[in-house]
Amino acid sequence: MALxxxxxxxxxxxxxxxxxxxxxxxxxxWSRGKSLWTMPMGTACxxxxxxxxxxxxxxxxRHGTIPRADPRHTxxxxxxxxxxxxMAPAVQRLYDQMPDPKWVIAMGNCAVSGGIFYYDTYSVxxxxxxxxxxxxxxxxxxxxxxxLQDAIFQLRxxxxxxxxxxxxxxxxxxxxxxxxxxxxxxxxxxxxxGGGRK
Amino acid sequence: xxxxxVVNIGPSHPSTHGVCRxxxxxxxxxxxxxxxxxxxxxRGIEKMAENRxxxxxxxxxxxxxxxxxxxxxxxxxxxxxxLAGIRVPERAEYLRVIVCELQxxxxxxxxxxxxxxxxxxxxxxxxxxxxxxxxxxxxxxLCGARLTYNYVxxxxxxxxxxxxxxxxxxxxxxxxxxxxxxxxxxxFGNVIARQRMKGIGVLAPEDAVAWGASGPVARGSGxxxxxxxxxxxxxxxxxxxxxxxxxxxDCYDRARVRLWEAIESCRIIEQALDQIEPxxxxxxxxxRLITPRPGEAYDxxxxxxxxxxxxxxxxxxxxxxRMKVRSPAFCNLALVPMLAEGHTLSDLVVIxxxxxxxxxxxxx
Amino acid sequence: MNINELREHLxxxxxxxxxxxxxxxxxxxxxxxxxxxxxxxxxxxDLGFDRLGMVTAVDRGETFELVYRVTSRExxxxxxxxxxxxxxxPHIKSLCDLWPAANWHEREVxxxxxxxxxxxxxxxxxxxxxxxxxxxxxxxxxDERMIRRPDYI
Ligand code: SF4
Numbered sequence: 253m254a255l256x257x258x259x260x261x262x263x264x265x266x267x268x269x270x271x272x273x274x275x276x277x278x279x280x281x282w283s284r285g286k287s288l289w290t291m292p293m294g295t296a297c298x299x300x301x302x303x304x305x306x307x308x309x310x311x312x313x314r315h316g317t318i319p320r321a322d323p324r325h326t327x328x329x330x331x332x333x334x335x336x337x338x339m340a341p342a343v344q345r346l347y348d349q350m351p352d353p354k355w356v357i358a359m360g361n362c363a364v365s366g367g368i369f370y371y372d373t374y375s376v377x378x379x380x381x382x383x384x385x386x387x388x389x390x391x392x393x394x395x396x397x398x399x400l401q402d403a404i405f406q407l408r409x410x411x412x413x414x415x416x417x418x419x420x421x422x423x424x425x426x427x428x429x430x431x432x433x434x435x436x437x438x439x440x441x442x443x444x445x446g447g448g449r450k
Numbered sequence: 451x452x453x454x455x456v457v458n459i460g461p462s463h464p465s466t467h468g469v470c471r472x473x474x475x476x477x478x479x480x481x482x483x484x485x486x487x488x489x490x491x492x493r494g495i496e497k498m499a500e501n502r503x504x505x506x507x508x509x510x511x512x513x514x515x516x517x518x519x520x521x522x523x524x525x526x527x528x529x530x531x532x533l534a535g536i537r538v539p540e541r542a543e544y545l546r547v548i549v550c551e552l553q554x555x556x557x558x559x560x561x562x563x564x565x566x567x568x569x570x571x572x573x574x575x576x577x578x579x580x581x582x583x584x585x586x587x588x589x590x591x592l593c594g595a596r597l598t599y600n601y602v603x604x605x606x607x608x609x610x611x612x613x614x615x616x617x618x619x620x621x622x623x624x625x626x627x628x629x630x631x632x633x634x635x636x637x638f639g640n641v642i643a644r645q646r647m648k649g650i651g652v653l654a655p656e657d658a659v660a661w662g663a664s665g666p667v668a669r670g671s672g673x674x675x676x677x678x679x680x681x682x683x684x685x686x687x688x689x690x691x692x693x694x695x696x697x698x699x700d701c702y703d704r705a706r707v708r709l710w711e712a713i714e715s716c717r718i719i720e721q722a723l724d725q726i727e728p729x730x731x732x733x734x735x736x737x738r739l740i741t742p743r744p745g746e747a748y749d750x751x752x753x754x755x756x757x758x759x760x761x762x763x764x765x766x767x768x769x770x771x772r773m774k775v776r777s778p779a780f781c782n783l784a785l786v787p788m789l790a791e792g793h794t795l796s797d798l799v800v801i802x803x804x805x806x807x808x809x810x811x812x813x814x
Numbered sequence: 815m816n817i818n819e820l821r822e823h824l825x826x827x828x829x830x831x832x833x834x835x836x837x838x839x840x841x842x843x844x845x846x847x848x849x850x851x852x853x854x855x856x857x858x859x860d861l862g863f864d865r866l867g868m869v870t871a872v873d874r875g876e877t878f879e880l881v882y883r884v885t886s887r888e889x890x891x892x893x894x895x896x897x898x899x900x901x902x903x904p905h906i907k908s909l910c911d912l913w914p915a916a917n918w919h920e921r922e923v924x925x926x927x928x929x930x931x932x933x934x935x936x937x938x939x940x941x942x943x944x945x946x947x948x949x950x951x952x953x954x955x956x957d958e959r960m961i962r963r964p965d966y967i
């Protein structure tokens with residue numbers, strides 16, 4: 253993980269200094285990952301949970317994921333809801349209007365695979381990944397707002413592994429499992445037991 | 451007269467309240483003509499229902515009106531019960547009334563708040579959304595889901611209330627009217643909001659009837675028509691409630707009628723909680739595979755957006771031969787071209803918001 | 815007004831429509847020939863049924879059955895109007911000039927069943943895209959994008 257995440261501590265222990273040396277990749281990924289502005293592409297029921305996520309009870313703005321309605325201001329498209337064949341060209345067009353680098357989160361079973369509308373229907377696209385490159389999938393019908401929060405953290409990991417040099421992937425390891433990551437339970441236990449990464 | 455300009459709004463636009471496309475013809479800033487293009491969320495639920503058993507259709511009805519899922523559940527279950535001759539126990543009827551009135555509050559909060567946000571008063575949305583979250587929490591305690599409940603089933607409801615739930619509902623009903631009074635004061639008393647909403651999109655009562663408008667849209671124009679009273683169903687005859695009516699039929703009245711209905715719903719819930727008695731919540735011996743005799747049945751209830759009806763045709767097999775949902779939002783949305791003509795482009799957004807369309811239900 | 819009073823009221827005002835009235839699951843319905851639908855509907859409007867609730871159709875094999883629901887605020891009642899049109903080249907007169915509400919409903923029926931409403935001001939597809947082929951709610955609709963659900967029941 254980049255030193256920059258622990259900036260306060262580092263400055264504290266370097267007497268009189270306020271110059272930090274870090275790599276371009278690290279500073280770039282850090283700033284990108286902490287301000288993932290979202291394009292709320294809410295079409296159906298999941299959009300309600302998407303709205304709930306940015307309101308007072310869950311308040312995702314504190315993670316830097318501010319919803320913007322204009323695709324040209326955003327980094328992440330959150331596709332929340334059923335995509336129909338009539339809607340798909342509009343979604344594709346909005347995605348094309350987003351500036352690079354851009355990511356896509358498929359929120360809800362409909363956006364993942366068609367979900368409950370998989371069988372017997374003639375107008376539903378079976379998953380937004382039929383025409384967009386999806387980075388994070390969230391299952392659920394609808395997923396809870398907390399699941400969207402988790403997806404943002406997962407996406408941050410992915411952002412952290414990117415590099416300015418095309419074709420290069422950064423090898424990033426996390427000192428601490430991210431909060432809300434259920435898959436990292438044993439890691440936390442290891443840390444508690446005094447182990448963990450030295 | 452300046453040169454006419456065609457502006458396309460949507461299908462993904464923050465102010466269209468969903469996926470609706472409006473092709474507007476403008477003369478300067480004045481709207482001359484609007485063409486509403488719907489169907490961007492047409493999921494073919496009516497076709498899917500033809501290949502599901504009667505019980506398997508219930509989750510599909512949840513996804514129709516996703517702001518007020520309980521209504522579509524209930525309307526569908528009433529049609530099935532009529533078709534199959536199932537009698538619903540009294541406690542279940544009371545529970546249905548309670549959850550549907552709670553749902554009315556939750557749904558109206560999603561309309562009053564955005565009505566403020568459309569005219570620039572975003573604060574109101576924060577307040578109403580906090581109220582909605584409380585209702586959603588109550589539903590979560592009741593059936594475990596925040597949005598798609600699948601709670602009302604043919605024959606009753608899926609489960610009885612958990613411990614302590616009734617007290618939570620009572621506490622909510624006590625606090626809700628004062629929160630609404632506050633929203634009323636700072637949204638509907640605000641001079642800017644009043645100027646933006648008063649006299650905008652006036653719907654005459656005759657037009658409301660001729661266009662088949664229902665719910666708060668019709669009542670905002672002073673058309674006193676509410677199925678809870680006029681075609682009384684379930685246990686509503688035993689409950690005492692008022693039906694708020696508007697007088698001018700403009701955006702202001704429509705939004706305000708919703709606010710008062712949300713307060714009135716608290717009264718209904720409190721009475722229902724007083725009258726409810728212990729008992730079964732599911733009719734006895736409702737088969738898994740409901741197989742009604744051939745025929746057709748229609749039933750309707752007063753949803754948050756108006757009269758929501760379900761028309762079912764059975765051919766004697768375990769699957770519906772045809773299901774049709776009479777969606778109130780569909781009928782109300784047809785009013786947009788008429789209401790918006792002659793207003794400015796910024797008012798078009800307010801008018802659309804005041805009709806409170808939910809596109810899952812409009813497009814089905 | 816309950817269903818029997820409604821029947822009496824209807825029979826006293828329009829005796830020729832009386833034999834066409836039937837009751838099923840508590841709802842009254844008036845089944846007329848397709849050519850007479852428009853006149854029956856305007857009679858119903860004169861009788862006090864001032865709202866058109868919905869228009870839909872049912873695929874009955876050889877024919878399509880059109881179902882109109884009209885309700886009355888005054889009488890607090892609603893009835894169905896039904897008419898059958900042939901599957902080949904289905905036509906019926908539009909009710910748009912009786913109730914403007916019919917406009918979108920009839921467009922939807924046209925979209926889903928391909929029934930043509932004569933005299934409709936703007937008969938286009940409403941829910942599906944304009945270039946869609948076929949009418950999805952017909953029972954024989956085929957689409958390679960549609961996956962039939964396996965039969966578990
Ligand atoms: S995943 Fe479920 S809740 Fe989300 S849009 Fe699809 S049906 Fe609605």
